[in-house]
Amino acid sequence: MASFAILTDSTSDMSPDLLEKYNIDYCPMNYTIDDKEYPALLDWSVHTAKEFYDFMRQGIIIKTTQVPVPVFEKKFEEKLKQGLDVLYVACSSALSGSYATSLNVAKDLMEKYPGRKVCCVDSLISSFGEANLAIVAFEERNKGKDVDEVASYLESIRLTRNQFATVENLEYLKRCGRVSATSAFFGNFFGIHPLIISDKIGQNYAIRKIKGAKNVIPELAAAVKENVVNPENQILYISHADNAEQAIAVRDAIMEEVPFKDSHLGIIGPIVGASVGPGTISVYVIGKEVTVQGGVS
């Protein structure tokens, strides 16, 4: 019998298969198209991924909102009522207010259910970096650790989750303020593809520029090679925003250079997708601890 339930949120980009395999539930955020609000479901049952990213390609602006308080309350309380403590692995607090909100909900619920635990962990990353931490929580729980032990373990390892991403159009990240770099970094230039990491406070940080689309894949592979630790024991995770073809090319290039045990390809969910835009490719590996911090965004 599991001692606690593991939850994440819409930015973990976990497919229904992954969620089921690792017995993980999630708290949906919302996205808004033309003032109409939809839950950001990871099974794409509201809009398909293709529809969603085609909206963006047509220039429709999709806004996102954090996990609403009532959603947290419902999800957390449901687990508490089943006799389970709760571990919530949250989207980076630099990208979403969900983590901050979850702490308040947790506090209220722990007052309502004395002796029970609701632990919230700021993953300081999103997409498969966040998902990976939730999966680690599952593995650690299987080893018999309790919710506090697992939460502090996740906090001790979270900065070793490395992100290497590249976007097709920086406008999306700039528009929603979710990329940190001086404004002069992105001038009126063409053919520049930024390499975006998740920095030590969980911001997306454009760490360097790659010129020319053909150079993107080798540069991504080089970044993975330089930073990864013990690839033979890990799965290479790649998420993409409706750009499977390039994601496969990236995977093949990396697998050729670095001996990962296996690889997993998935699609970027609606919340992360709305801020990074169609075409984005994001690679996640376990590597060196992130020490870089970008400027104030």
Added chain:
Amino acid sequence: MDAAVLTGEDLYSLFTNGYRNLKQNASIVDALNVFPIPDGDTGKNMSMTWLGGIENTDKEEKSAGKMARSFSKGTLLSARGNSGVILSQFVRGFSQGIKELDEVTPPDFILAMENASKKAYAAVAVPTEGTMLTVMRECIESSEIRNAEYTEFNSLFSDLIKGMKKSLLNTPNLLPCLAEAGVVDSGGAGLLYLFEGMSMALQGKMIEGEEENTETPDEFFTPNSKRKVQQKKHVKYAIVAAASGEGMIEYFKNEGVLAVIDGGQTNNPSAKEFVDAFYSLDADHIIVLPNDGNIILTAKQAAKIYNPEKVHVIETKSMAEGYSAMSMVDYSLPTVEDLIHEMTHYLPNVTTAYITTATRDANINGVDVKEGAYVGLTDDILSCDEDITEAVLKMFDSLPDIDDKQVVTVFTGKDVTEEDALALGDVLQEKYPLLEFGYIRGNMDVYAYMFAIE
């Protein structure tokens, strides 16, 4: 409205008019949004949150306490964004403060506001000053409010708004990112619009219509806002570039070159002009882009005169090369060597090509040149044709490494229209589907087009 006490119905009018005023000014609030995530939706989030409150009430509810309770419940459910969550907790605190009362007096209202501000602070894991939290707290801390014994609401609201404004205008002094952006806090501004709307309701002025204000009031910008004045300040890296042609000078300035030396008609600036430019800057390192093979020596000479340790000349032989170097700039790099490395990384790969008009007949490099026809050239003359598109296509065709290139930036001369440039671009894109094309208005005098082919 009897302004000595507020009933449930009075509160309903206040809430409604607060919403209408915020809604009309939501775009202004959105535009101020730089903290914590500058996504430009504070106004919208706050108004949607507030509207959720109104929709959850019964407008005929007589009891103020009950009205506030259903309003609060509605805002909790509809809260979105950081600002919305804080606002909903503020409302929750307010509603708890008057929950037993059917009628609210000004002193009750002040007490409820105190509780509201406490709840709002508690809603945030790490409360930050200089945000709407500060405005919520400070508006009831003024000596007027502390000392006055209000018997009616009009004067209370007038003082509350005065306090809010004062607190709001001070937010850039508390939160550096506001000062840097030169704006006041967006959430605080949203709160002010809510209370201004409520105050208008007290005076019987209910807002009608859907008109939207988009012009941000001047007082919401700080006096030393960088949007308004530019002053000389110390920088780690400064870039100086030579350029000719109004459009290119403007372009380099816009892309962050701190001093542009105008090469003039002859494109032959003096060392003194460079040295003067170096003295006009306050930088740890100065990087120079001469942007012409004939200016490199002058720039080096100037560096020697000024301070060879501090001035670094990147030997860009054309403005297209200067453009390429600028495109790789990253001021966050730790050392000037790193920065120069990035800026020069792709330079060997840049081909600069031009289209101009022939001034006489000639046969050069095996190309028959006719006076008045269009000539395509790099270091050598590569093509000539009466038709400009043909001249460009032939030139591209004779570039030996065109298949290795990825990005072409097209700078247009002063006589080229945007339409011409895009039509030419379409033809090129069709012929070279793997190349990525970008367009910049260069307004050069001598050349119809300049291409940075990388």
